[in-house]
Amino acid sequence: MSRPVRLWVFLVGAVLVAALYAWACFDLPSFGGDHHPYGDRAVRTALAQHTANAVSSVNFDQRAFDTLGEQTILFAAVLGTVVLLRQVRGERRTDPTPAPVADRVRWFGVLMLPVALVVGFYVVAHGPLSPGGGFQGGIVLATALHLLYIAADYRALERIRPVGLYEVGDAVGEAAYVVTGLAAVLAGSAFLANVVPHGTFNTLSSGGTVAVLNIAVGMEVACGIIVLLARFLDQAVEIEETAEETGAR
Amino acid sequence: MSVLPYLAAGWIFLIGVYGLVTSRNLIHAVGCLTVTQSSTYVLLVAIGYRRGGTAPVFSDLPPGARVVDPVVQALALTDIVVGATVTALLLALVVQLRKRHGTVDPDKLAELRG
């Protein structure tokens, strides 16, 4: 299918979809409407479970099984990337040369690293209370660690980031989530049910398993993104194809 | 105003797919896919909005307050993170294609099969 034909097929399809979609939009409940049946029930359940952040309560308490699915998709994507970006036959690994970086930027990276890590842990720990949670905190932690690569160079980052440890951390995060679910079964209620006493409202220990699952997801997301970026950095900075590989292709 | 966010979500979706169809570089195509994904977040979060409501986070709010819908927020929140890792997987595929076929132009890739 040549390019113009493909474009025409798309344009016809797009016009049809646009017309139908616009027509459907006018039948949707108007923006800002008052009819949110699921939302009201979710908020009521969240308050009953002493979880201040209703979104975290939905994610880790009422729909914890779906979050397990999301987490497994994330784990599979990381696994796929690790397999795809591994160092194959005919490639050799050169160690990265130090980058000429201004002192200001280097100092910024070194000073910001602890601050970013503290904020990352704060976002993960306050998941059940204020906006935040395992998913967001995990990403902030992973980005915090890469401040060393951004502000310094890959050698500095590699020294403090043993990739094997983070691959294990990724798996442990996922396993901790499942084990917490099984613990609920052992305690005699459903898989991933919130059996832990809910604690007092709006305190760090409130919400029962929501806090535990938050930490498990935070660990898995942080380690998963670090492993992802490690593989991309290896490919972009270190791994080069040797001459005979290109000749043979 | 009552339908603007929904139409904007539709526009972002169509423009993303247009970019995907006419892309000459697979990395650009992955970027367009990210744009298309973000249209679904806009639609999800716009449906959950309630006029005069505030975020369903009760750390600094009395429990009886009028809040927006937390369920759609939970859906969008996890999807953004998973979408990032799926983008990484797609980029890894692009790197593999580059290694194996030496090109990232989807049209040239199609010719290779012939």
Next chain:
Amino acid sequence: MNGWLLAAAVLLVAGLAPVLWTMAVGEPRTRLVAQNLSTVLACPVFLLAAQGFGRPSYTDLALVLAMLGPAGTLVYARFLGVLPRSRVVLGTAWTVVPATVLPLCVVAGPGRAMAKLLVIGVLVVAGNTVTSAGTDRHG
């Protein structure tokens, strides 16, 4: 008529819309400055929205952006090879950010909220002073 939200709207239209325009049509060096400027302008908008909606818990957003904004700019600087010196970003960081953080501190009154606002303000100004100082990479 919420003054804070009005200020946020003005910042959006007067600040971030031109940034999008320069990003769309500018050449790579001004594009990187535009990207840096976007994070400098976005932090005050988040703080104003937090105050305008009466939700102090929204300031976490400005805190995370204050940290990751400069990091994003440095990522681009690493791949473009040069970090352009920009007085626009420096000027904006030292005028717009204090101009929004100080009134918010006055309204918030002494206490944990004011401390958090000051920390966010310092992070934004420090981070963007570093990225706007610029490094012309030789060789």
Next chain:
Amino acid sequence: MDEVLIAIAVVLVAAAATAAVFHRDPLRQSMVLSLLGLFLALLYTFVQAPDVALSQLAVGSAVTPLMILLTVRKVKRGPRSGSEDR
């Protein structure tokens, strides 16, 4: 006033998305994508969804651009070009 802010944010998001699509060069596109992520985070805040905004900020500001740029470098480097290793 909330509706006005939401309308402004929606228009900015649609414009950034269109700009992101029409930049054919991946490096320039990733810059516009990070700007799109920022506008999306603003829109989510105005629609009272701070968790989603935090998630978009964290992902869109450093992780996605870094991955796209590393892929661009790996693809541009090609087999034997001795470009800088950092």
